[in-house]
Amino acid sequence: MAVSKRTPNRPKDAPMPLRKKDAQRASAPVIELADLKDRLGYFVRRLQVAIFQDFIRRLARIDVSPAQFSVLVVIAANPGLSQSELAKTLGIERARLVRMLHGLELRKLTVRLPSSADGRWHALELTREGEKLLARAKVLAAEHEEAMREKLGPERHRQMLELARGFDG
Amino acid sequence: MAVSKRTPNRPKDAPMPLRKKDAQRASAPVIELADLKDRLGYFVRRLQVAIFQDFIRRLARIDVSPAQFSVLVVIAANPGLSQSELAKTLGIERARLVRMLHGLELRKLTVRLPSSADGRWHALELTREGEKLLARAKVLAAEHEEAMREKLGPERHRQMLELARGFDG
DNA sequence: TATTGTTATACTCTATAACTATA
DNA sequence: TATAGTTATAGAGTATAACAATA
Numbered sequence: 001m002a003v004s005k006r007t008p009n010r011p012k013d014a015p016m017p018l019r020k021k022d023a024q025r026a027s028a029p030v031i032e033l034a035d036l037k038d039r040l041g042y043f044v045r046r047l048q049v050a051i052f053q054d055f056i057r058r059l060a061r062i063d064v065s066p067a068q069f070s071v072l073v074v075i076a077a078n079p080g081l082s083q084s085e086l087a088k089t090l091g092i093e094r095a096r097l098v099r100m101l102h103g104l105e106l107r108k109l110t111v112r113l114p115s116s117a118d119g120r121w122h123a124l125e126l127t128r129e130g131e132k133l134l135a136r137a138k139v140l141a142a143e144h145e146e147a148m149r150e151k152l153g154p155e156r157h158r159q160m161l162e163l164a165r166g167f168d169g
Numbered sequence: 170m171a172v173s174k175r176t177p178n179r180p181k182d183a184p185m186p187l188r189k190k191d192a193q194r195a196s197a198p199v200i201e202l203a204d205l206k207d208r209l210g211y212f213v214r215r216l217q218v219a220i221f222q223d224f225i226r227r228l229a230r231i232d233v234s235p236a237q238f239s240v241l242v243v244i245a246a247n248p249g250l251s252q253s254e255l256a257k258t259l260g261i262e263r264a265r266l267v268r269m270l271h272g273l274e275l276r277k278l279t280v281r282l283p284s285s286a287d288g289r290w291h292a293l294e295l296t297r298e299g300e301k302l303l304a305r306a307k308v309l310a311a312e313h314e315e316a317m318r319e320k321l322g323p324e325r326h327r328q329m330l331e332l333a334r335g336f337d338g
Numbered sequence: 339t340a341t342t343g344t345t346a347t348a349c350t351c352t353a354t355a356a357c358t359a360t361a
Numbered sequence: 362t363a364t365a366g367t368t369a370t371a372g373a374g375t376a377t378a379a380c381a382a383t384a
Binding site: 234236261262264265287288289290 | 373374375376377382383384
């Protein structure tokens with residue numbers, strides 16, 4: 001497209017001669033990423049957004065977000081753990097977790113039991129209903145993972161999982 | 170830690186015998202990730218957050234976010250492109266980009282020039298000040314990338330960049 | 339009618355700080 | 362005093378819808 005700054009003396013109503021660049025962009029715009037090509041964060045972010053979009057879409061029917069899924073999975077595998085432990089494990093703010101658990105509790109999926117070991121703690125557990133929903137969520141999450149494997153290619157998927165898994169904090 | 174549900178008959182004020190599990194968690198809590206270990210999205214998300222945290226911290230002194238950096242880079246490499254093209258390229262909502270460009274324009278870093286090719290378009294460009302700030306940002310971003318290379322290990326960094334870069338949408 | 343940029347709204351997430359109760 | 366959970370707030374990001382100007 002033409003840039004006024006570069007043709008400041010041409011009247012605005014004059015016919016606009018298309019330069020080669022204009023014609024190219026009009027039919028098949030190829031935008032240069034330049035320095036972003038060397039930024040790992042840029043590509044990891046784009047990949048993460050794409051993965052989450054697929055996950056969110058597939059688990060929309062049971063209304064489970066990626067964060068909620070991770071919370072349900074970790075509680076199920078570590079019944080009785082505290083909110084602080086859970087928050088630290090998943091990198092969620094404790095304050096955020098409070099509201100999240102409130103929502104899950106309203107849906108009768110999780111419970112905060114008083115810990116008999118320390119009066120300040122809550123022992124987190126899934127309800128029977130929570131376990132049943134998690135079972136359904138795991139099926140959908142496995143389908144999501146398989147879709148990602150197909151989209152990325154099995155070999156790239158395997159390598160990425162291995163590389164990302166090996167990274168801790 | 171002890172879970173009340175599992176010892177419902179013990180009075181709350183009775184002394185609490187520590188089971189082995191309790192003692193373990195108190196000293197070195199090892200929380201099981203279970204199913205999350207097979208979720209690429211989980212690890213990619215954790216990695217992306219870690220990368221962004223470093224980037225944000227390093228570019229805080231010039232007040233440039235990852236999204237702002239990507240916008241400045243792409244405008245600089247494609248002067249005169251439209252907001253729609255920019256938004257589509259970076260996966261940013263057009264409505265979001267409007268507010269972002271408003272902020273950058275208030276800081277005299279970018280300008281929206283009227284396009285002489287199409288009255289609906291704005292031709293985006295950096296100001297001289299925007300170019301100067303971007304130059305500084307690129308230096309800090311390169312330092313950030315080097316830090317990531319060290320943190321991940323050069324080989325993992327190279328492989329991840331190659332794998333993630335090869336993924337499109 | 340379709341597109342570009344814009345405004346407005348609601349919702350989620352992040353980042354803080356402060357408060358309570360318990361230790 | 363230190364910690365666990367809670368509440369409140371501000372800011373950023375996402376997702377929509379609707380609108381005016383222009384094609």
